[in-house]
Amino acid sequence: MFLKIDEELTLKVLEQEDAPALFALTDGSRHYLREWLPWVDGTEQIENTKSFIQFCQNQQASNNGFQTGIWFNGEIAGCIGYHAIDWSNQKTSIGYWLGENYQGNGIMTKSCKRLVEYAFKELDLNRVEIRCGVGNLKSKAIPEKLGFRQEGHIREAEWLYDHYIDHLVYGLLRRDWTG
Structure with missing residues (x-):
């Protein structure tokens, strides 16, 4: 799968040949990513x-x-993608992360917008969710820019190395999507 967004930006399904570049990106942003992502310490190899x-x-x-x-x-x-697709309820959730050196270029907003569009237009889903840490201002800005509604606050939703963090839940319905 290959989704071109613009001249600078493309989404491509990961293949084994991408492993060295993905590992280098993760390794180079390890300290930065660790603030909000619980899987970082399990990726040292x-x-x-x-x-x-x-x-x-x-x-x-x-x-x-x-x-x-x-x-x-x-x-x-x-990376960005759908955590899973609940076909019987026509919904999915999107997860994403960006290397530290790529922040501030609008990359994630454009990427997320493209996956929302794909969910509604290509997969015929009805609902897309995004969850993020309450204090993760960069991550929560994405659904807010794209017209998602904040629908909930889940207390102690995720264990992050040595403490729990709360999550905000954002939802968007196909009928509310303006593209």
Whole structure:
């Protein structure tokens, strides 16, 4: 799967050949990513990245969503994808992260917008959710810019190394999507 967004930005399903670049990006942003992502400490070896890519390929093969690399000017800048797809209820949730050096370029807003559009137009889903840490201002700005509604606050939703963090839940329905 390949989704071109503009001249600088493309979403591409991860393949094993992407493992070295994805590992280098993760490793180079490890301290930065660790603030909000609980899986960072489990990715110290390139084999972990290869296993993640295999998981992503299995997810896509089972028609349960997909993960893409975000390619900015030919370099991998982060990842975005659907956690899973609930086909019976026509909904999904989007997860994303961006390497520290790629922040502030509008990359994630454009990428997320494209996946929302794909969910509604190509997959015929009715609902998309995004959850993020309450204090993660950069992450929560994305659904707010794209017209999602804040629908909830989940207390102690995720264990982050040595403490729990609360999550905000954002939702968007197909009928509310303006593109």
